Amino acid sequence: MLVIENVSKAFGATIALAGVGLRVAGGERVALLGHNGAGKSTLMKIVLGLLAADGGRVSVAGHAPGSRPAREITAHLPENAAFHPALTGREQVEYYLRLRGARAALARGLLERVGLAEAADRRIGTYSKGMRQRVGLAQALIGEPRLMVLDEPTSGLDPVTRREVYAILSELAGKGAAILLSSHALTEVEARTDRLVILARGQVRADDTLAGLRRRAGLPVRLHVSARPDAAERVAAALAARRVNGVGVDMLCAPDEKMARLGAVAALGALVEDVEVIPPSLEDLYTHFSQGDRP
Amino acid sequence: MSALYASAVAEFRIALRNRWVAIAAALMALFAAVLAAAGSAAVGEVAADRLSVTVASLTSLAVYLVPLIALLMAFDAIAGEIERGTLPLALSYPVARATLLAGKFAAHLGVLALALVAGYGTAAVAAFATDPGAAAGLPALARLTLSSLALGATFLLAGYGLSALARRPGAAAGLAIGLWLVAVVLYDLGLLAAVVAAGEGGFATKVFPWLLVGNPADAFRLYNLAASGAAGAGAGVDAAAASIPVVQALASILLWPLAGFGLALRAFARVTP
Numbered sequence: 001m002l003v004i005e006n007v008s009k010a011f012g013a014t015i016a017l018a019g020v021g022l023r024v025a026g027g028e029r030v031a032l033l034g035h036n037g038a039g040k041s042t043l044m045k046i047v048l049g050l051l052a053a054d055g056g057r058v059s060v061a062g063h064a065p066g067s068r069p070a071r072e073i074t075a076h077l078p079e080n081a082a083f084h085p086a087l088t089g090r091e092q093v094e095y096y097l098r099l100r101g102a103r104a105a106l107a108r109g110l111l112e113r114v115g116l117a118e119a120a121d122r123r124i125g126t127y128s129k130g131m132r133q134r135v136g137l138a139q140a141l142i143g144e145p146r147l148m149v150l151d152e153p154t155s156g157l158d159p160v161t162r163r164e165v166y167a168i169l170s171e172l173a174g175k176g177a178a179i180l181l182s183s184h185a186l187t188e189v190e191a192r193t194d195r196l197v198i199l200a201r202g203q204v205r206a207d208d209t210l211a212g213l214r215r216r217a218g219l220p221v222r223l224h225v226s227a228r229p230d231a232a233e234r235v236a237a238a239l240a241a242r243r244v245n246g247v248g249v250d251m252l253c254a255p256d257e258k259m260a261r262l263g264a265v266a267a268l269g270a271l272v273e274d275v276e277v278i279p280p281s282l283e284d285l286y287t288h289f290s291q292g293d294r295p
Numbered sequence: 296m297s298a299l300y301a302s303a304v305a306e307f308r309i310a311l312r313n314r315w316v317a318i319a320a321a322l323m324a325l326f327a328a329v330l331a332a333a334g335s336a337a338v339g340e341v342a343a344d345r346l347s348v349t350v351a352s353l354t355s356l357a358v359y360l361v362p363l364i365a366l367l368m369a370f371d372a373i374a375g376e377i378e379r380g381t382l383p384l385a386l387s388y389p390v391a392r393a394t395l396l397a398g399k400f401a402a403h404l405g406v407l408a409l410a411l412v413a414g415y416g417t418a419a420v421a422a423f424a425t426d427p428g429a430a431a432g433l434p435a436l437a438r439l440t441l442s443s444l445a446l447g448a449t450f451l452l453a454g455y456g457l458s459a460l461a462r463r464p465g466a467a468a469g470l471a472i473g474l475w476l477v478a479v480v481l482y483d484l485g486l487l488a489a490v491v492a493a494g495e496g497g498f499a500t501k502v503f504p505w506l507l508v509g510n511p512a513d514a515f516r517l518y519n520l521a522a523s524g525a526a527g528a529g530a531g532v533d534a535a536a537a538s539i540p541v542v543q544a545l546a547s548i549l550l551w552p553l554a555g556f557g558l559a560l561r562a563f564a565r566v567t568p
Contacts, residue, residue, distance in 0.1 A: 045383070045568075048387045049387075050567070050568050068389050071387060072389040076383075076384060076387040078380065078384050080380065081384070082379045082380035083379075084305070084309055084381060086308070086313060087305060087312075091305065091308060092305075094301075095304070096301075096388070097301075098304075099297075099301050099302075099385070099388045099389075099390050100388060100389065101297045123312075139384070
C-alpha cells in the first residue's frame with residue numbers, strides 16, 4: 001500500500017532524511033519510533049504530499065504522494081491536532097466530511113465512535129487536549145481510508161481512551177487498512193503494532209517485528225531467581241551471580257546462553273523457589289538501535 | 296462543489312461567531328446614518344434627488360471603508376490557519392487549494408454583502424423618508440452596491456495574498472493596513488502631487504488617467520461619480536480624470552477581482568504547511 005524508497009530531504013544544511021526506505025502493507029500496523037527531530041513528521045509530510053522529497057520515491061497504492069487519488073484513500077491525524085476554536089465538534093467534523101464529498105449527517109456516528117457525542121455541540125475552544133485529539137481521530141475515520149498516517153495519535157489521551165484508539169485502529173487494519181503511526185510511548189506500541197521502524201538522524205536503524213528486533217540486538221536477558229530463605233548466598237555462589245537482597249539473585253546472560261543458565265538454575269532444585277525470565281524491554285531495544293553506531 | 300460549500304459554511308460560521316458580521320454591518324450602518332444626517336442639513340438648490348446625493352456621499356465613504364473591512368476580514372484567512380496548525384490537515388484532503396480559497400472568499404463576500412445592505416439600506420431609508428422622488432436614485436444605488444462588492448472582492452483577495460505571503464497573522468495585519476494606506480489613501484495624494492509637479496504636459500493627459508483607472512479604489516470612485524453624472528462637480532483628482540470613459544473604470548473594477556484571485560492563489564500555492 002505504502003512504499004517509501006531511498007527518500008531524502010534536507011532543510012538548508014540540516015539533513016532531515018537520508019535515504020529512508022520502508023513499506024507498509026494493507027492490514028499492517030507499523031510504528032515509527034524516533035527522538036524528536038529524528039525525521040518522523042518530515043517523513044509523514046512527504047507521504048501526504050505536503051512536502052516534496054529531495055530524492056527517492058514514494059508511492060501510495062501506486063499513486064504519487066499528494067496526488068488526488070492518493071489523497072482520496074489517505075487519512076491523516078497531525079501531531080497536536082488543532083481546529084478552529086469557534087466551531088463546535090460537530091461542525092468541524094461536518095466540514096471534513098464535506099471536504100471528502102461525504103454526507104454531513106455522518107458526523108454524529110463518527111463523534112459517537114470516538115466518545116464525543118455528549119460534547120458534539122460545544123465549541124472546540126472549550127475542549128481539553130484529549131477531546132481535540134478525538135475530533136482529529138473522528139476526521140481520520142471518514143470514508144474507510146486505505147492508508148492512515150497518524151502522528152502521535154494517542155498523545156494527550158488517558159489510558160482508557162488510548163486502548164480504545166488502538167482497538168479502532170486494529171479494527172481498521174482488520175478491514176485491510178495500512179497504518180503508519182508514530183509514537184513516543186514505546187510500551188503502548190509494543191503490543192499493538194505489527195512492526196517497528198526505528199528512525200534516528202534521518203536514517204532507518206531498524207525495521208522488524210519486536211521478536212526480530214530482540215534477536216538482532218542480542219541484548220542480554222535478565223534472569224531473576226527467587227531463592228529459599230537463607231539460601232540466597234548459596235544460590236548466588238553456585239550461579240556466580242549477584243545477590244539483590246535476602247532472597248533474590250539476578251543475572252544477565254546472552255540470549256543463546258539462556259537455556260543453559262536455566263538448566264543450571266533448575267539443577268539447584270529445592271534451593272530455588274521461582275525463576276523469571278525478563279527479556280530486554282522495547283526501551284532497551286530502542287536505545288540500542290537509535291544510539292548504536294550501526295544498525 | 297461540496298468542498299467549496301464546506302469551506303464557505305465553516306468560514307461564514309467563524310465570521311458570525313467572531314462578531315465580524317455584526318461589526319461590519321454596524322460600522323457600515325453607522326457611517327451611512329451619519330452621512331445621511333449630515334447630507335440632509337445642507338439641502339440647498341440641488342437638481343438631483345435625495346438618494347442620488349446620498350449615493351455620491353456614500354461613494355466617498357465606501358472607497359475607504361469597504362477596502363478596510365475586506366482587508367480586516369481577509370488578513371487572518373491563511374496566516375491564521377498556519378498559526379493554529381489547521382492548514383496541514385485541510386491540505387491532506389483531496390481538495391484543490393483554489394477550492395478552499397474560493398470557499399473562504401464566498402463566505403467573506405457574503406459577510407461584506409450583508410454589511411453593504413445594512414449600510415446602504417440605512418442611507419436609502421433615510422433618503423426616501425425625506426424625499427418622495429428618491430426612487431430616481433435607485434439605479435445609482437444599485438451601481439454603488441454592486442461596484443462596492445467588486446471593490447471588496449479585490450481587497451479580500453489582496454488580503455488573502457498578503458496573508459499567504461506573511462504566514463503570521465501579526466505580519467499579515469501589518470501588511471494589510473500598509474496596503475490600505477498606500478492603495479486607498481496615499482495613492483491619490485501621490486498622483487495629485489505628480490500632476491501638479493508635471494504641469495500641463497503629457498503626464499497629466501496620457502499617463503495620469505491610466506494610473507488613476509488602474510487603481511481599483513480610484514476606478515470605483517470614478518465609475519460611481521461618472522455614471523451618475525456627478526464627476527463634473529468633483530474637484531481635484533476627480534475633475535482631472537473626468538475624461539476617462541465610464542467603461543474603462545468599470546472594466547478595472549471587474550478585472551481586479553479576477554487578477555486578485557490569481558495572485559492570491561499563487562501566493563497560497565507557495566505555502567508549505
